[in-house]
Amino acid sequence: MNREMRAVARPAGKRAAEEVISASGLPASLAGVVRGVVSGSRLWPAERAEVARELCAHFAEGLEAGESAETLAREFGDVARASKLIRRARLRLRPLWWRAARRTVHGCMAVLLTGVLGYGVLAARYFGGSPNVSRNYMAELNAQVLATPEGERAWPLYLRAIPAFGEQPAWFDQESSERSASEVDEWVRSKGHAFEMAREAASKRMLGAVLSSRLQPEYIAALRASGREGSVDEGPGPENPLMMGVLLPHLGEMRRIARYLNEDLSLAAREGDGARFIADVRALLGMAGQNARDPMLISQLVGLAIFDLTLRGVEEHVGTPGLLSNSDLQELAHMVGGFGGGRVRLDMSGERVMVDDIVQRCYTDDGDGDGRVVRTNLGEIMYDDFGMARPKGLAVIIAAQPVLTATMPGRREVTRRLEAALAAAAADEALPPWRHGERRSDVGYRDLFESALFRLVPVAESLMGHGGDEGPMVGAFGSRDMIEARRAAVLVRLALELHKRETGRWPASLDELVPRYLPSVPSDPFDGKPLRYSPGVGGMSPVVYSVGVDGVDDGGVPPATEGGRKNVNSLRVFVWARSDPAPSPERRAVIEEAKGDWVLWRAQPAPGGQ
């Protein structure tokens, strides 16, 4: 055996294949075949050397058997195919750990590839489509306002009253106990002209504020003229802004002016100026009505708050000696009783507009009521419009949107859920307060937001919080119900006062007030029965009361503690007490503390008895 053949015969070990081939002494054509096979196999060096060794041995056998190099090369077959098959076969001979690792890597790559492909499909769907923003809800609402002559709109008049009221007085943010009464009175007396303007504005049926996502120049000018440095003029803003980002600066102004009017009402009562007192009540009710008739729920809640403020003012001063004539009391009863048609209704059409507007900006429109979620810059708009800092990694959040929105319901389903939630809200709205525990509309409304809209508009979640843990709708209905109960108490109080003036005594029961002073005895909000009344026998003062959250008539005795008196008319506690079969210890403590009656009015003991 020559030196080359002995070299071939040595175990390959880690010897390079090329060394094996070179040492084989095979003719160039056969060496080329071996070289082609091993280099094409892309195996480990030792494996290549092993294959080369066997193929070299094979060809050496053939040559020794008398076959020509050309014949052997031809009979070998396709080199590339041999490389491929040998590689595949040799890989099966590799160690188990290597094969397991390879399979794992392949599996991971397959998963990754599937993920990338899946993301690609979702991203193409999400980023590839565009919404069809066909409606300008703000313009539609503004069109109704602008169709009304400016002279019949209140907001332009309020804009003139704002500078007249001037800077916000120091006492405005002070607790009542900290205020200087003389300072407040002096300020109120100095603003007579402003109050006249406010009363005139309040006499208009329509508020008539033009909506915009930017502060209007007229409002900024009014702020500057009042000495209250307002925001800078940011220009006209987008023509079709997101409804959820539309500013409602008039709400804050209305609350502010209502509080000013309430101070004037108080001063008028103390000065015995019944006409001004009545005028201020009328103005406050006008302001409350202007807001309560707005389609936006938040505006309606402001209207209710102003109505509540008015009721408290009337209640406080009905018995002020020499302030109000009998006809004044009757007029007040008509004004208070007639407000909102006798029962303030909460309208959800504005909520629908908000959601519809989000949907039209986030979904494609197939023209048949359906569509899929697509990329919009809604989130960024919200951050800008609400002046919130954009979250870190917003680009990552946006990149994740195709995945986050993949399971979101389609346009038709979102609309269906919205309509179902609003229908449930309408049913809840009509329920009396003693059925508050049956109100469930926020479940559907929250589900709608959590399933879809929060993912599109993160800021929307914070807007859902204004109803507390009950949710925005049920919370609003409960607030309305308690204010309605206060209205009922004020109407009873006015009737009692008239009865007392005409007969010289308090009635033995509220039934005596019907029908001369009251069309009917109002219902107790906590059980639907007539409001309770005790004529104050045995030296006790007359009292009008509700049974409160515990539903037990305690004869007009309120809860013993401040905390209990605070919760005695809480519908939240009412639901815990009536509908929760196993309240937590904390809730049970609150329920216990709130036991007693909700005293709506108690007569001040007259010197020497009744």
Next chain:
Amino acid sequence: MRIERELMRGAGPVAVMKLLQKGEMYGYEVVAALAARSEGVLDMGQSTLYPMLYNLEAKGLIAGEWREASSGRERKYYRLTAKGQKRLAAEEEQWKALAGAMAKLGVLSAPVREVTA
């Protein structure tokens, strides 16, 4: 006559294992034996044979070992393992059943007889 690749893929390993059942052989010897004993029908190129040997080795049906022949040449001898024996027996049964069925269909002219070396 050359056999279609798919058919060869099933028949080739059985043929190789059958050859090795009689005793160990090295690659060139297997090629030569297949060509001679099948009258060229199972004559497969080395580009097919060696991957087939590696596959059978990976499955544990045959085992290879480098040894120096009496001629002084190093050869890799392949032998049938116990696992290979079992597999061959099973494969043979299947081939007989297949051949019997083909004969009944008239594809084969006569029942297959036991192949003897």
